[in-house]
Amino acid sequence: MPFAIELKSITKRFGSFVANEGVNLAVERGRIHAIIGENGAGKTTLMNVLFGLLQPDEGEIWIDGEKKILPNPAAAIAAGIGMVHQHFKLVPSLTVAENVFLGMEIRKGGLIDHKAQIERTASLSKQFGLQVDPSERVGLLSVGIEQRIEILKVLVRGARTIILDEPTAVLTPQESRELFQTLRGFVAQGMTVLFISHHLEEVMEVSDTVTVLRHGKEVATRPTAELTKSDLVQMMVGRFVSFDRRPRPPTSGKTVLEVEDLWCRDERRVQALRGVSFKVRAGEIVGIAGVAGNGQTELAEVLSGLRPSSHGAIRLQGRPITGLSARAIRAAGIAHVPGDRLVRGVDRNASIALNMLMGRQDQKPWSRSGIIDHRYLTEQTTALIKRFDIRARGPESPVKSLSGGNIQKVVLAREFSGDAGFLLIDQPTRGVDIGAQEAIHGEIMRQREAGKAILLISVQLDELSALADRILVMFNGTVMGELPGDRVDEEEIGMLMAGVRPGSGASARGAA
Amino acid sequence: KDVHIAAISGYFAQGFGVSIVNGLKKAEKDLGVKVKLVDTGNRALDYEEQFNNIAKSGEYDLVFVMGWELVDALQKTAAAYPNTKFVFIDGVLDSKQIIYANFAQNQGSFMAGALAALMAEKGSAVEGLGDGKAIGFVGGRDIPVIRDFLAGYEQGAKTAAPDIRLDSVFAGTFDDPAKGSELTMALYGQGSDIVYNVAGPTGEGVLQASAAADKYSIGVDIDQCNVAPGHVMASMLKKADVAVYSLVKDVVDGKGIEPGSIHTYDLKSGGVELLLCPQVVDKIPADVKARLEALKTDVIDGKITVATVK
Amino acid sequence: MEVLERLFNVALVVATLRTTAPILLVALGGSFTTKAGIFNIGLEGQMLVGAFFAVIGTIFTGSPWIGVLCGVAAALVLAFVFALLVVTFKANEVVVGLALNILAGGMTVSLLKAIFGTRGSIFGHGLVGLPVLRLPNARDLGWFGQMISGYTPLVYVAFILVPVLILFYNRSRLGLYIRVVGEKPEAAEALGISIARIRYVSSLLCGLLAGLAGAHLSLGYTTMFTENMSSGRGFMAVAILIFSNGDPLKILLGCLLFGFSDALSLRLQTFGISSYLVLAVPYLVALIALFALSYRARPRIIQETLASMGRALSVKPNAATDAEKAVTRG
Amino acid sequence: MSDRIDSLLGQALAILFALGLGAIVILTVDESPLRVLVTLLNGAFGNPERIAGTLLQTTPILICGIAACISLRAGLFNIGIEGQLFMGGFWATWVGFSFNLPPVLHLLLAMAVAIIAGMAWIAIPAFFRARYNTNEVVSTILANYVAILVTSYLTINIFKRPGGLSETPPIHESAYLPELFSFSRLNWGLIIGLVLACAVHFFFTRMSRGYAVSEMGANPKFAEYGGIDIKRQIFVVLLASGAVGGLAGGVEALGVHHRFMEGFAPGFGFDGVIAALLANGSPIGTIFTALFFGALRSGSLLLEVDTTASREIITVIQALIILAVSAQITIKRRASDSTAGERRWKF
Ligand SMILES: Nc1ncnc2c1ncn2[C@@H]1O[C@H](COP(=O)(O)OP(=O)(O)OP(=O)(O)O)[C@@H](O)[C@H]1O
Numbered sequence A: 001m002p003f004a005i006e007l008k009s010i011t012k013r014f015g016s017f018v019a020n021e022g023v024n025l026a027v028e029r030g031r032i033h034a035i036i037g038e039n040g041a042g043k044t045t046l047m048n049v050l051f052g053l054l055q056p057d058e059g060e061i062w063i064d065g066e067k068k069i070l071p072n073p074a075a076a077i078a079a080g081i082g083m084v085h086q087h088f089k090l091v092p093s094l095t096v097a098e099n100v101f102l103g104m105e106i107r108k109g110g111l112i113d114h115k116a117q118i119e120r121t122a123s124l125s126k127q128f129g130l131q132v133d134p135s136e137r138v139g140l141l142s143v144g145i146e147q148r149i150e151i152l153k154v155l156v157r158g159a160r161t162i163i164l165d166e167p168t169a170v171l172t173p174q175e176s177r178e179l180f181q182t183l184r185g186f187v188a189q190g191m192t193v194l195f196i197s198h199h200l201e202e203v204m205e206v207s208d209t210v211t212v213l214r215h216g217k218e219v220a221t222r223p224t225a226e227l228t229k230s231d232l233v234q235m236m237v238g239r240f241v242s243f244d245r246r247p248r249p250p251t252s253g254k255t256v257l258e259v260e261d262l263w264c265r266d267e268r269r270v271q272a273l274r275g276v277s278f279k280v281r282a283g284e285i286v287g288i289a290g291v292a293g294n295g296q297t298e299l300a301e302v303l304s305g306l307r308p309s310s311h312g313a314i315r316l317q318g319r320p321i322t323g324l325s326a327r328a329i330r331a332a333g334i335a336h337v338p339g340d341r342l343v344r345g346v347d348r349n350a351s352i353a354l355n356m357l358m359g360r361q362d363q364k365p366w367s368r369s370g371i372i373d374h375r376y377l378t379e380q381t382t383a384l385i386k387r388f389d390i391r392a393r394g395p396e397s398p399v400k401s402l403s404g405g406n407i408q409k410v411v412l413a414r415e416f417s418g419d420a421g422f423l424l425i426d427q428p429t430r431g432v433d434i435g436a437q438e439a440i441h442g443e444i445m446r447q448r449e450a451g452k453a454i455l456l457i458s459v460q461l462d463e464l465s466a467l468a469d470r471i472l473v474m475f476n477g478t479v480m481g482e483l484p485g486d487r488v489d490e491e492e493i494g495m496l497m498a499g500v501r502p503g504s505g506a507s508a509r510g511a512a
Numbered sequence B: 001k002d003v004h005i006a007a008i009s010g011y012f013a014q015g016f017g018v019s020i021v022n023g024l025k026k027a028e029k030d031l032g033v034k035v036k037l038v039d040t041g042n043r044a045l046d047y048e049e050q051f052n053n054i055a056k057s058g059e060y061d062l063v064f065v066m067g068w069e070l071v072d073a074l075q076k077t078a079a080a081y082p083n084t085k086f087v088f089i090d091g092v093l094d095s096k097q098i099i100y101a102n103f104a105q106n107q108g109s110f111m112a113g114a115l116a117a118l119m120a121e122k123g124s125a126v127e128g129l130g131d132g133k134a135i136g137f138v139g140g141r142d143i144p145v146i147r148d149f150l151a152g153y154e155q156g157a158k159t160a161a162p163d164i165r166l167d168s169v170f171a172g173t174f175d176d177p178a179k180g181s182e183l184t185m186a187l188y189g190q191g192s193d194i195v196y197n198v199a200g201p202t203g204e205g206v207l208q209a210s211a212a213a214d215k216y217s218i219g220v221d222i223d224q225c226n227v228a229p230g231h232v233m234a235s236m237l238k239k240a241d242v243a244v245y246s247l248v249k250d251v252v253d254g255k256g257i258e259p260g261s262i263h264t265y266d267l268k269s270g271g272v273e274l275l276l277c278p279q280v281v282d283k284i285p286a287d288v289k290a291r292l293e294a295l296k297t298d299v300i301d302g303k304i305t306v307a308t309v310k
Numbered sequence C: 001m002e003v004l005e006r007l008f009n010v011a012l013v014v015a016t017l018r019t020t021a022p023i024l025l026v027a028l029g030g031s032f033t034t035k036a037g038i039f040n041i042g043l044e045g046q047m048l049v050g051a052f053f054a055v056i057g058t059i060f061t062g063s064p065w066i067g068v069l070c071g072v073a074a075a076l077v078l079a080f081v082f083a084l085l086v087v088t089f090k091a092n093e094v095v096v097g098l099a100l101n102i103l104a105g106g107m108t109v110s111l112l113k114a115i116f117g118t119r120g121s122i123f124g125h126g127l128v129g130l131p132v133l134r135l136p137n138a139r140d141l142g143w144f145g146q147m148i149s150g151y152t153p154l155v156y157v158a159f160i161l162v163p164v165l166i167l168f169y170n171r172s173r174l175g176l177y178i179r180v181v182g183e184k185p186e187a188a189e190a191l192g193i194s195i196a197r198i199r200y201v202s203s204l205l206c207g208l209l210a211g212l213a214g215a216h217l218s219l220g221y222t223t224m225f226t227e228n229m230s231s232g233r234g235f236m237a238v239a240i241l242i243f244s245n246g247d248p249l250k251i252l253l254g255c256l257l258f259g260f261s262d263a264l265s266l267r268l269q270t271f272g273i274s275s276y277l278v279l280a281v282p283y284l285v286a287l288i289a290l291f292a293l294s295y296r297a298r299p300r301i302i303q304e305t306l307a308s309m310g311r312a313l314s315v316k317p318n319a320a321t322d323a324e325k326a327v328t329r330g
Numbered sequence D: 001m002s003d004r005i006d007s008l009l010g011q012a013l014a015i016l017f018a019l020g021l022g023a024i025v026i027l028t029v030d031e032s033p034l035r036v037l038v039t040l041l042n043g044a045f046g047n048p049e050r051i052a053g054t055l056l057q058t059t060p061i062l063i064c065g066i067a068a069c070i071s072l073r074a075g076l077f078n079i080g081i082e083g084q085l086f087m088g089g090f091w092a093t094w095v096g097f098s099f100n101l102p103p104v105l106h107l108l109l110a111m112a113v114a115i116i117a118g119m120a121w122i123a124i125p126a127f128f129r130a131r132y133n134t135n136e137v138v139s140t141i142l143a144n145y146v147a148i149l150v151t152s153y154l155t156i157n158i159f160k161r162p163g164g165l166s167e168t169p170p171i172h173e174s175a176y177l178p179e180l181f182s183f184s185r186l187n188w189g190l191i192i193g194l195v196l197a198c199a200v201h202f203f204f205t206r207m208s209r210g211y212a213v214s215e216m217g218a219n220p221k222f223a224e225y226g227g228i229d230i231k232r233q234i235f236v237v238l239l240a241s242g243a244v245g246g247l248a249g250g251v252e253a254l255g256v257h258h259r260f261m262e263g264f265a266p267g268f269g270f271d272g273v274i275a276a277l278l279a280n281g282s283p284i285g286t287i288f289t290a291l292f293f294g295a296l297r298s299g300s301l302l303l304e305v306d307t308t309a310s311r312e313i314i315t316v317i318q319a320l321i322i323l324a325v326s327a328q329i330t331i332k333r334r335a336s337d338s339t340a341g342e343r344r345w346k347f
């Protein structure tokens, strides 16, 4: 019997960056196949290739034993492939049935036949056990139901192979369990499921086979039954301490930042933080580990005053700063390296110098009686360019002419050169090459030695283990556990990141 | 040598301006003069330069000026270029350098008001009229010249039929015929059966509305009887074409026109006149016509002085 | 009491419907672009060229119906230029809309001068308007008959278009896609719906109705063209679109509100209130409605503030593009 | 630097393209484009008086343009400058004719009142924009209509001077903004405009507040992240823009007309917005675009007298230029913003 899906040595490049390199993937019909890997490992890219959203630079796609060229999603759909994207593409003001049939409306006499669409949706939802109310407006529904609708969209298009990109990332534990039930139902009806997940226990629980990607390459494809969770972590992160741990004199001072039982919601009004508490002392780097999307971004935004918290307290140097404006919080002594540097971190069209000014345009000696001291600014920028090894023509170069790594250094240079006692650093080396990473790490360590309190949020474990004094692992908006930075046990941290408390054996999702 | 005539105004598109243009066209054809029309637009800032451009060229033997908003620029230029002969149409100013062609629109409007009031008093005795005992007036913008029309109209109405109600409204603009039409409909709705328009293109809407509502209207400045035949009862003519033509002719004939001279066009001289539209004239009862004649004579003889608004 | 009777009567209702019709037509046109996520401030200009070319077409052919077609065609050309610049060249909608308004104003006057020798208004020249439709048996229906009979055809078209558009948005595929493109372009893209194509189509549909609105002004409402005769009706429509969010029913209500305030305020003049103040009433009503409704809609707006801010203007050559597709909502 | 040159080149090309289209338009009305051009140049720069006339036309466009720059730089769109100008002009006139004060003081008071009137006229739209994100484009456009009607009402129904003129009484000489030369009405307004352009340029390039405002316009998320209070700033910026709009009215009233009347200064607000847009929101650039428009306007006055082409042709050409330049801006933007595509995938 031919494979339902067979990808043969797929290579996909973005410019000079190789997102997938010679990836092979073969999935038998009637199986649930999991794909795992770190952020940026190339999972989504691979699935986009399979769904016709991206064209591979090399390699072949075979479906049910036939070689196919999939120039666009429509071709993939015609070949029986459906994909549920990581971010849903539903229209809030439309009903469930309208969303399901969007793009392939049932029409009678030229007009859309809402009744027929509702009936078909209802019968499909019954057939596959995906409970929805077809005439409800999508804007009013929960994320879990939205996902069912996305799956229905795929089913109604006659998919026999369904790709789900991180389907459980947005689900409650109950919803996840229901989803797995549904997926099992699919394969029982002869369909094939490919899904991407960062939650290893889920992978263990539902998948028949698993493929691990690392840095765009396929590391292994095995039946799940042959593997343990720690095998998976091992394969996923590889030899994950790739940075040497930085030598560090003990410098532990008084508590600078204190966070107590912090809660907040995200844009979708879902709880993103659920009672986070921790302290950061002067001269200490506290790392926040965790799979992306577990509340780290929201934590950073709440701490820097860009997002309101719904409950809890934040104290800086003993002073409460909860609910203050971003400006007041900055003034109170927080510097912030944002995770989305191109959106929040810089004005890409402005010069490096003007980017260095943000947040302190009102402070001496950057400005005097409201007038910016451009000479000082240029001097400082030139000095910072030198000190942070920013590869730029000069302080007047626009930021947009810099490479990603250098843009990040601009942000770091600005935030590190102030006198804030607390540094909030979010993904300092995302998308930054090794050389620049070294430099950035060195700078972070210097800040530590200068007695700053540092909260370092990163999805890269090696980065955390190289830098952090303590590592807090976040999962689903809570702190799962704390590890000492110098003895990171990969097994243990992998478990915590996957939402499993060591020793308890049970998934924390159930408890959350 | 050719005779060059210029006319400058922002209102060449509107009834009175059209009348001036007609007079000039006729002069161009009959007398062989060269005519230049200069549109001022509506920006006060521009006027002075435009006058300068005309005066400085030294090319024009006579320059007609129409529109009160130009007065300031006109007086300055006239003082600076005493050799250029400006004719200010429709008013008299202090300057002795300017020639004035003054129209007694209040007198003409007096006749229009008298006609409207007398007809309204007849009420449903006349076909197409109701018993509202009211007449209407639609002005363009609420500015003094238009108020002058209104004053004459009102006085005429009150003189002819003291009990008649007069509803007057302004469109606020000279170029929204839709608004003119709507205002007229409103006046008809409130009992007026005859509406006098003094509103340029907005007024065209008034006349069209009278046809749509099957009521009556009165035209202004030029013969508007054909805009809504059978519904325009009369037109109050301000014969700028005649005035302009005769002044041009004087120049062509080499008759000097005295600076500071005032040429008056009123009922007496026939420069303004109420023209009863031929399509409607038969519906107008003889006694009304007789009364109108009598009133006209009274005005001409000075027995009635028609008020003017400045 | 008598005063009230003089003010509130069938004539007022009729006047309201009459004043509503042109704004309604152009606002319904704008509903297409609004729904498709385009902020179209160029309605005024499209209406004006519609009115102008309707008159030109009628004068040259003698048929007001061909005139209407000409008006629509001219508005479509303007709408196409709008779409070309906004959709294809991603120019700022506000800039393009305003420039097209200026272009329409200048072009109609230039052409007036070129063709007729003067600016201002044209009537006569063999210009005939659209016929008035008197519904049979309307007289038997008393005041109701008076209310519904005796308008020019495009008035009926305007009001009939309201249910038609409701049906269009709810039941037709194109209507659905227009809504989707405006509300969630990613969703449309993911399903293979071409955003650019939908935006072109909705711009053109908008031009179609704006052209009809213009033709109605010059051939239905009156039978003449006057420079600048759209007189801000297009801007009123934009205001209505902002707080109706393009929903046909809300547009109807908004337009009726303005039609009513316009009709009523014109009548108020006869009570001795200065014309200038009375004329400001509809604009004030529009402003108050705009402010009042945005106050009510505030929770959603807080979220959208940033998105629309980046988009509201990108004079800076490279200002934030990610928010570009966000719809401006008041 | 090459970026700069590229963009200037692009704009120049766009303007040439528009002028080409304009030439075609002129040909359709049976006039020679060359003759139109020569007349325009002669009308705008033919002699010192005409140059002064051009500068006279430039002044209100420049000041309105600066008002627009202030809002544009903050990513806002004040299209109500027209209304602010009318309000400023009226109330400055009111001060000018109703009070008897010593010369300089009278002038300063009238100017101050013009500024306050402009601010007052934008205050409500500004508040709703800042607080509830009410579309300021529409609210300020609607406010224009109201401003023009209200000032007409005040002029004609309340303060009209006796006689056939629909205007207010003239202001006292103590409130005159002095003229620069004896042969023209060109006055200190031009100097005010130039100084203001430099001041606003200084504000945006040298001052911390100006920095905060332009960063809000360039990348609001970055500004927010940097601790800038966006809502407050929107309000203040719009008020400032309105203040300059009001000042433009004051300058016209006190420097040129010395009274307020209908047709006081129609269209200058829009011209200013467009001049500012063409200059990409730069006050110094606006000096040149305003001069360009002023020359077009002033030249078109002679055009009307000396050729058969009408001044509306100039309006058409102006619109064509704006359209061409608006598209041009984005062609560049699309080319340089390659990260936008990347970001989309990261979603
Ligand atoms: N359109 C693109 N242009 C350039 N680079 C891209 C593009 N799409 C993806 N990449 C890069 O390719 C790499 C792989 O991305 P991909 O989305 O496949 O990762 P992933 O394994 O799905 O990660 P995650 O777990 O975060 O979803 C990343 O470094 C990403 O930045």
Ligand SMILES: Nc1ncnc2c1ncn2[C@@H]1O[C@H](COP(=O)(O)OP(=O)(O)OP(=O)(O)O)[C@@H](O)[C@H]1O
Residues within 6 Å of the ligand: A391, A392, A400, A401, A402, A403, A404, A405, A406, A431, A432, A433, A436
């Ligand atoms: N649009 C541009 N204009 C001018 N210079 C540019 C532009 N894009 C890139 N450069 C220059 O080219 C160099 C290489 O850019 P690139 O983005 O390839 O860097 P990189 O090697 O990937 O660096 P990093 O690892 O820090 O991202 C950069 O130093 C940058 O200054």
Ligand SMILES: [Mg+2]
Residues within 6 Å of the ligand: A043, A044, A045, A086, A165
């Ligand atoms: Mg992914």
Ligand SMILES: [Mg+2]
Residues within 6 Å of the ligand: A403, A404, A405, A431, A433
């Ligand atoms: Mg790079």
